[in-house]
Amino acid sequence: MRLLVVEDSELLCESLKAGLSRLGYAVDVVRDGRRGLSYARSNPYDVVILDVMLPSMDGIEVLRSLRAHGAQAHVLMLTARDRIQDRVLGLRAGADDYLVKPFDFQELVARIQALGRRRYGQKAPKLEMGTLQLDTAKQIAHCGGRVVPIPPRQYALLEYLARRPGEVVSRIEIEDALYDEHTLPEGNAVDSAICRLRAWLGSIEGAPRIETLRGRGYLLLVAVP
Numbered sequence: 696m697r698l699l700v701v702e703d704s705e706l707l708c709e710s711l712k713a714g715l716s717r718l719g720y721a722v723d724v725v726r727d728g729r730r731g732l733s734y735a736r737s738n739p740y741d742v743v744i745l746d747v748m749l750p751s752m753d754g755i756e757v758l759r760s761l762r763a764h765g766a767q768a769h770v771l772m773l774t775a776r777d778r779i780q781d782r783v784l785g786l787r788a789g790a791d792d793y794l795v796k797p798f799d800f801q802e803l804v805a806r807i808q809a810l811g812r813r814r815y816g817q818k819a820p821k822l823e824m825g826t827l828q829l830d831t832a833k834q835i836a837h838c839g840g841r842v843v844p845i846p847p848r849q850y851a852l853l854e855y856l857a858r859r860p861g862e863v864v865s866r867i868e869i870e871d872a873l874y875d876e877h878t879l880p881e882g883n884a885v886d887s888a889i890c891r892l893r894a895w896l897g898s899i900e901g902a903p904r905i906e907t908l909r910g911r912g913y914l915l916l917v918a919v920p
Contacts, residue, residue: 696811696851697721697739697872701731701757702746702773711744714800715807718834719847721875728752732760739871740768742810744803747774747785755788762789769810773798808832815858822857824917826901829854838899848873849892856905856915865912889913 698720702708708724715722723738725731728749735743735757743761747754758770769791774781777795785793791813792806808831812818820832828837834850836843845853855872856864866885873888889905896902903917 696741696807696855697875698723698807699731699734699738699740699743699768700724701728701735701743701749701754702726703749704746711803715804717847718804719851720807721851721873723875726750728754728757732757734876735761735766735768736764738876741814741872742807743768743770744807745770745772745790747772747776747781755785758785758788758790769814771803771806771810805832817858822854824857824903824915827896827899827903829857838902843899845895848888849895852888852892853896856913857903860915860917863908863912863914868912 698715700708700711700715700722702711702724703726705726708726712722712724723734725734729751731745731749732752745754745757749757754772754774758772761768761770770789771792771794772785772790773794773796774785775796782793791810794803794806808820812820812831820830822829822831826838827843829835829850830837831854834847836845836850836853851873852869855869869885869888889907893905896904903915906914906916908914
């Protein structure tokens with residue numbers, strides 16, 4: 696999942712980028728409203744974490760501009776204001792969720808995950824794929840009732856493919872979803888990631904497989920019992 700954090704506090708920006716990146720998210724951070732608007736309009740983010748009080752353009756203005764131009768990314772507003780009318784203002788401007796500072800990091804992650812499920816039209820936090828099950832809330836894989844270790848980057852790729860069952864996913868779409876602005880992938884990075892994930896899936900009986908459609912992309916196929 697690709698995230699944009701628009702927050703003027705350098706300390707909070709660094710903390711959120713470090714924490715969310717460790718969980719396998721691709722995270723871009725900017726510290727003023729106009730740059731945040733530019734980033735959000737130029738990249739296919741799943742969730743935008745948007746502070747209300749920002750230099751150059753406040754978060755509500757950024758949000759209204761995004762929605763006026765048809766941006767579909769889910770927006771989680773951050774604010775130090777806890778008045779009901781402030782939350783109502785943000786929600787009516789097009790926000791999908793609201794979180795009051797100071798907040799617990801785990802609550803933020805849970806809200807991001809909920810918005811991610813909503814973006815792909817899903818409610819349940821678990822994805823079933825043959826003998827394999829992904830717990831998207833805990834970001835772990837299960838097989839036969841046991842946890843199957845998987846590196847964060849491979850997990851992120853598998854979850855992205857699993858959220859689009861029956862769809863051919865292009866290399867560009869994968870790059871946009873898994874890499875931030877400052878971690879541009881090398882030419883064969885996606886192919887290498889797919890190769891490693893294929894090897895991991897191949898070690899699990901009944902797990903899905905990944906088919907390459909030359910010139911189009913990749914398709915996750917679930918084994919039928």
